[in-house]
Amino acid sequence: MDAQAETLAIEGLLSRQGEMAWNLARHEQGQRDEYTSKLRFGATAFNAASLVSVLNLPQTMTGFTTDSALIAAGFFVVGTICGAASLLSHQNFLIGSTGRFTSYAMTNDRAISLSRSLPGTSEHSQLGEALEELEKAAKDGLFKPNDTAVTAQSFSMWAWLGGVLAAAISHLWAYFSG
Numbered sequence: 001m002d003a004q005a006e007t008l009a010i011e012g013l014l015s016r017q018g019e020m021a022w023n024l025a026r027h028e029q030g031q032r033d034e035y036t037s038k039l040r041f042g043a044t045a046f047n048a049a050s051l052v053s054v055l056n057l058p059q060t061m062t063g064f065t066t067d068s069a070l071i072a073a074g075f076f077v078v079g080t081i082c083g084a085a086s087l088l089s090h091q092n093f094l095i096g097s098t099g100r101f102t103s104y105a106m107t108n109d110r111a112i113s114l115s116r117s118l119p120g121t122s123e124h125s126q127l128g129e130a131l132e133e134l135e136k137a138a139k140d141g142l143f144k145p146n147d148t149a150v151t152a153q154s155f156s157m158w159a160w161l162g163g164v165l166a167a168a169i170s171h172l173w174a175y176f177s178g
Contacts, residue, residue, distance in 0.1 A: 003119045010115040010127070017134075018112050021105035028098045043083025043156045050160060051076035054167055061171070068170030072163040079159030086152035093146035100142055107133050 054072045057064045111130035117123035 007115060007118065011112060014108060014112040014115050018105065018108040021101065021108045025098065025101035025105045028094065028101045031094060043086060043153060044080045047076045047079035047083055047156060047160050047163075050163055051080065054163065057167065063174045064167075064171050065174060068167060068174070071170065072167040075159045075163030075166055079156045079163065082152045082156035082159060086149045086156055089152060090146055090149035093149060100137070104134065104137050104142060107137065 051073050054069050054076060058066045058069050107130055111127060111134060114123050114127040114130055117127075
């Protein structure tokens with residue numbers, strides 16, 4: 001393969017990779033914005049609404065005690081806090097991932113530009129460095145998940161379930177023992 005054919009092959013490969021990188025960067029930006037707008041108060045509102053509801057149960061449901069309401073409310077408070085922590089953690093993660101993908105796409109664009117230079121030139125010698133940066137970014141966790149947000153969201157939903165079960169078990173206990 002001659003130098004010009006090699007240059008065209010590299011440019012074609014990098015162009016496709018660059019298009020994918022920019023699509024991923026735009027996708028991450030869209031995800032960040034969509035996630036923020038739809039879920040900012042999602043888990044916290046769910047737990048907070050349950051908290052308000054369970055605190056009103058002693059006045060509206062015969063046999064449901066204030067102590068039972070407070071136990072269930074404790075679960076909903078924990079769920080509200082964990083839900084908020086999850087949302088904030090994920091928001092911060094998306095800000096970082098948007099930066100990572102944008103940086104990756106920019107490095108890929110630089111590699112495309114460098115690939116257009118002829119072998120043996122100083123610009124072409126920088127191509128290897130750009131390719132190494134792309135490889136390193138991919139290996140360093142370009143696509144890593146946000147374990148903190150996932151864990152906090154799981155705790156939030158388990159806390160909600162714990163609150164519901166605490167309220168139900170308490171009410172059933174009072175009903176059958178009284």
